[in-house]
Amino acid sequence: MERYRYTDHDLARILPTPDKTLGLPGALPDHRDAFDRDRARVLHSAALRRLADKTQVVGPGSGDTPRTRLTHSLEVAQISRGIGKTLGVDPDLADLAGLTHDIGHPPYGHNGENALNEVAASCGGFEGNAQTLRILVRLEPKVLGPGHDGAETSYGLNLTRASLDAACKYPWGPVAADGSRRRKYSCYAEDLPVLDWIRDGAPEGRKCLEAQVMDWSDDVAYSVHDVEDGVLSGRISLNVLWDLVELANLAEKGARAFGGDPAELIEAADRLRAMPPVVRAADFQGSLADLVALKGLTSELVSRFVTAAVTATRARHEREHDAGVGLGRFAADLVVPAEAQAEVTLLKSLAVLYVMDEKQHLARQDRQRDRIFRVSHYLATGAPGSLDQIYRMWWQEADSDAARLRVVVDQVASLTESRLERLDRAASAISAAWG
Numbered sequence: 001m002e003r004y005r006y007t008d009h010d011l012a013r014i015l016p017t018p019d020k021t022l023g024l025p026g027a028l029p030d031h032r033d034a035f036d037r038d039r040a041r042v043l044h045s046a047a048l049r050r051l052a053d054k055t056q057v058v059g060p061g062s063g064d065t066p067r068t069r070l071t072h073s074l075e076v077a078q079i080s081r082g083i084g085k086t087l088g089v090d091p092d093l094a095d096l097a098g099l100t101h102d103i104g105h106p107p108y109g110h111n112g113e114n115a116l117n118e119v120a121a122s123c124g125g126f127e128g129n130a131q132t133l134r135i136l137v138r139l140e141p142k143v144l145g146p147g148h149d150g151a152e153t154s155y156g157l158n159l160t161r162a163s164l165d166a167a168c169k170y171p172w173g174p175v176a177a178d179g180s181r182r183r184k185y186s187c188y189a190e191d192l193p194v195l196d197w198i199r200d201g202a203p204e205g206r207k208c209l210e211a212q213v214m215d216w217s218d219d220v221a222y223s224v225h226d227v228e229d230g231v232l233s234g235r236i237s238l239n240v241l242w243d244l245v246e247l248a249n250l251a252e253k254g255a256r257a258f259g260g261d262p263a264e265l266i267e268a269a270d271r272l273r274a275m276p277p278v279v280r281a282a283d284f285q286g287s288l289a290d291l292v293a294l295k296g297l298t299s300e301l302v303s304r305f306v307t308a309a310v311t312a313t314r315a316r317h318e319r320e321h322d323a324g325v326g327l328g329r330f331a332a333d334l335v336v337p338a339e340a341q342a343e344v345t346l347l348k349s350l351a352v353l354y355v356m357d358e359k360q361h362l363a364r365q366d367r368q369r370d371r372i373f374r375v376s377h378y379l380a381t382g383a384p385g386s387l388d389q390i391y392r393m394w395w396q397e398a399d400s401d402a403a404r405l406r407v408v409v410d411q412v413a414s415l416t417e418s419r420l421e422r423l424d425r426a427a428s429a430i431s432a433a434w435g
Contacts (some may be wrong), residue, residue, distance in 0.1 A: 004088045004328030006035075010162035014137075014197060015145040015155045035092040041142060042099045045157065047135045048073070051102060053416035069102050069109070069228055075225060076101055079217035079306060086356040088326025089210055096159075097166035097214035104131030106413040108368040108421045120409045123402040129186045131413055136167060137194050139410060141390065162329065164198045166210035171199055185255045190406070200212040202244050203330055212314070212334035220305045223347035228298045231284050236354045238282035240272050249379040254349025260342060268342040275300075301347075308340040371424045372412065378427035380408045387411055 011034045020030060032040075042048060051069035077098030084094025105128045106112040116126035137156040147153035165171065168186040173195065176182055187195040202208070206213070230236030240246050251265035272278050277297040284290045312335035317327060325331075383404065384392040391411040398404040415423070 001322060002088055002326040003090060004326035004331065006090065006162055006328065008330065009201065010160065012161050013158050014194070015143060015158050017143075017158065033092075034160050035090045035096065035163065038157075038159045039092045039096040039099070041157045041159065042096055042103075042136075045103075045140050045142070047103050047140050047414070048099060050414065050416050051105070053418050054105055054107055055112075055417065067225060069105055072221060072225070073099055073102050075221045076214065076217045079220055079302060080214050083213045083217060083306055083310055084210065087209070087213070087313060087328075087332075089213060089328045093163060093166055093210055093328075094213055096163055097210050099166040100136065100218055101169065101214050101218055102128070102132075104128045104133070104413070106131070107372065107415055107417045108365070111365045111368055112372055114411055115369040116376070116413060119376045119412070120371065120405065123405040123409065124174065124189055126374070126409055126413070127174070127185055127188075130174070130188045130191070131196070131410075132167060133164070133186050134188065134410070136164060137191065139414070142392055151286060161198055161200070162208070162210070164215065165202065165208050168195075169207070169211055169212070169215055171195070171202070171207055172205060188406075190403075194236050197359065206330065206333075208329050209327055209332055209334060210329070214310055214337055216305075216334055219234065219344050220302055221349070223289055223344045223351075224298050224301045224305075226351040227347050228294060230351055230354055231281065231294060235351075238278060238284070238349055240354075241269050241278070241282070250349050250353055251346070253353055254345055257352055258345045258348055260270050264338070264342040265346045268339070268346045271339065272343060272346070301343075305344060309334055309336050312337050371420060374427050375415075375420055375423045376408060376412050378423065378430075379411060380405065383408060 017037075023029075051073055052071075054069040077095045080098035080220040081095040083089075085091040106116050106126070108115070110128075113126060115127045120126040135156065136153050136159060140156045140170045141154065143158035144152050145155055160166075169309070170184045170186045172182065172184075172185055173191055173192050174182055174185045204303065227236060227238075231238065240250065246342050247266065247269055251262040251269070254260070254265050255262045264316045277293065277300050280293045281290075281297045284294060313327070313332060317325075317332045379386045384395045387395055388405070388411060391407050394410070395404050395407040398407055411419070
């Protein structure tokens with residue numbers, strides 16, 4: 001497949017990057033291209049490493065083979081790379097989009113995101129996707145350069161325009177043109193100038209193909225792997241697909257949570273029931289043969305959903321344009337067949353109904369939110385001394401209470417779950433000592 005031809009505009013960085021200086025005399029030059037370098041910057045970042053101690057569905061300490069935000073991101077990156085390579089997207093760029101897609105998530109996943117959104121109410125709220133961009137362009141310490149006022153400022157990882165755009169699942173700010181507040185967005189109000197630079201020349205409100213590939217890869221990985229984990233843990237039985245009463249409940253709940261028509265989800269269940277690997281996995285007891293069969297089902301489903309999108313996308317493009325050309329940026333939109341979308345939605349619904357809505361899980365979430373509230377209060381009341389050094393500097397530079405609260409939120413969002421829990425114990429001990 002011919003590779004899509006990215007332009008100099010796509011490859012531009014906010015701050016020009018100098019060549020490496022410490023090569024041995026006579027060493028061959030570094031021939032990596034821009035996206036290879038960008039992917040390496042993300043892969044070596046502290047923000048990515050911290051995802052190893054952040055919840056995917058259940059906590060990092062649950063079970064012997066947990067899926068964390070990091071392992072999930074690696075899986076999304078692999079799926080994204082495969083889809084992108086087949087379409088003609090630069091594979092390193094597609095991979096990077098998958099690696100970055102959850103890098104802004106705080107401790108405790110979406111539960112932590114909701115808690116931090118409450119904490120940050122007076123400084124514009126919290127959104128994991130907007131935090132991702134903030135990390136990439138400001139918070140991750142990699143590149144310094146002159147700011148608008150001439151003072152030295154952080155440019156984060158200083159990625160290319162195309163890489164930053166690929167990481168934006170929702171390439172707009174928090175407020176719509178009609179003044180309404182958006183629920184999902186990839187940029188806080190204070191970071192809009194950077195988003196304007198990223199989106200220079202892009203069609204208004206349209207996600208680039210690389211971001212669309214990342215988004216579908218996330219859905220595929222989430223739906224298939226979370227069901228696999230649920231079966232392994234005993235929380236999910238695929239026999240529900242044969243229980244028509246329970247299946248109707250599942251379809252209704254899935255349609256409310258993720259969109260779609262309950263009737264389409266019932267039809268998706270009909271198709272899944274007809275698949276021999278699903279029938280085999282429904283009888284899971286934990287034997288070696290069962291484990292192999294379950295892993296085989298996971299592989300088959302990922303392939304089914306990947307090839308469905310790739311085939312539909314290339315078919316639509318080749319009906320309207322030249323066949324065989326590489327696709328990328330705004331040359332095409334990803335096409336996901338309705339059948340594949342419904343099957344993915346049904347599988348995601350299984351995780352919601354049988355894992356996330358467990359009473360024990362819900363009680364754990366209450367404790368997690370309380371922990372985030374206490375630690376946020378502890379850091380805010382003790383600032384700047386309570387903050388890590390890098391955030392202390394930003395807190396001292398802030399020119400308003402809202403800006404200082406944003407710095408506190410940035411630090412809380414960056415914490416691993418283990419560190420958050422240590423800080424919570426420290427905060428509780430101090431509170432008890434003061435009576």
